[in-house]
Amino acid sequence: MEIPNLADKWSSGVNEITLGATKDNGGTRTKTITIGGSKCVPFMDFEGNPGHKPVVAMDICDVPPDDWSETMSKPFADVLNDPAQWAKKCVEQYGADMICLKLDGIHPDKGNKSAEQAVKTVKSVLAAVGVPLIIWGCEQDEKDNEVMPKVSQAAKGENCLMGIVSQNSYKTLTATCLADGHSLITMAPVDINIGKQINILVSEMDFPLNRIVMFQSTGALGYGLEYTYSIQERERLAALTGDKMMAMPVICDVGREAWRAKEAKSGDSEAPQWGSREERGPMWEAITAVSLLQSGVDIIRMQHPKAVAAVKKCIDRLY
């Protein structure tokens, strides 16, 4: 008996975005990264072109993180005070495709660093590594609106991925990114309707749709992963069926969310029945990442080198 071919046909696909700019394009990156372009459900390449491989962006921070467990900090113990060296280590030693520089230190409650200090950090990281950069504000609108435009200007021409803008605060950073030639991350709080709305709002400011990456606040394994998963899955299906306002590539914040889980960060003495944190923590992060990859993710933000290695291996095997 002939087995019928039940592969779905998709009429559309995810936008393709190139991040980073080399010398020829007005930047100083030594490599660019192209993401998106998928014309099928993730890993179902018999239904269409799967597009570009998902990439791993490793998190670094402008100040040493105060909530990292010893397991999480250990691989970076020598560089936590130096974002440039930290970035270099991620790229050269741990194979990060991109660097996500999180400007936590500018937050009024976490150091209240000035725009000038942030600019200095950004410049030092840009000088230290050649990969494209994601620059992520502190998520306090007022401070971000003060600092991010200056950071954006300092990185003008580098085609960084800047974030994040939300329904309540998007005009300043959108206008700045438009002027300085950066790409933009639009954020929604695990809400597909708001996710679409923020894309419409940003596009109404004439920001090109093909320079937007979508972010639904990520839920880690055991902490809402399934909500993020189902929304991202719906976003991907909408993209494949022609919804232009949902056709952007997707970024997930896996590292931070996974390591907030007690199952990842609790010490060995607190939960001896769970096994060693050295294994358990990275595993929690890797499983969160690999699960979310099935829903359609293009950039995964990650932290622990062991988890990064496992996820990169998984991506290489599936693509």
Next chain:
Amino acid sequence: MLSIAERINGMFKDVREAIKNKDPKAIRELAIKQTEAGASFLDVNVGTATADPAGAMKWLIEVIQDTVKTPIAIDSQKFDVLKAGLSVIKNEVLINSSKGDPEELDKYMTIAKEYNASLMCLTMDKCGIPQDVERRMEIAMTIVEKAVEHEFELSKVYIDPVLFPINVDQKQPALMFDIFNQIKMISDPPPHRNVGLSNFSQGTKEKRLLARIFLTMGISYGLDAAVMDVLDKDLMDAAITAEIIMNQHVYSDSYLTACRK
């Protein structure tokens, strides 16, 4: 919603005059206005006033194609007029329309395939327009069978169950909903389900309201195409909203803006 914009039709005085005087201005304006209003296809019908319908069809299509890139629906019951139109087509095209007799379908599907065109098929044949659901579905089945036989993509077939004006036979509109539903399940992928919306409400005092309500009710039963007045903004917005309610697009507060684009 696949909206087939109806305004470039020789039945309208401005279009008739334009054809008569070979004056492209009115045609260009209608092409642009209907495209901006969100038309998926621009229907082109030369009407009855011209002595050279084939020449008029070619001229209209050339004027439109010089102005916009919107796909054209060639609307003629005369095969030679259709052929003349197809000979100058540059972009995607819909043939409007074939009747449901097997020999007619053979003829139209052959030429549609030749031009990679979509094809509108009416559920009527030499016996006339059926009055009931069953006979219409019988013809719909013939259309689908013929498409399979000709290896004609079903996603390029539009089935129009021929909706009567409400003031001619009030029993008919309600039958359509059952038909849309059944056509939707006839194959995978199914053919599109189309109606002539202005025809349905013509001659009534509440033309726009009737069209708008029928369209929204139809969408809830699987109607996905209509020959309609795309310049009626309320009608277009009602269609978008009905599709949102039927979960065909992701909702957002600015869904009208998003869907109009």
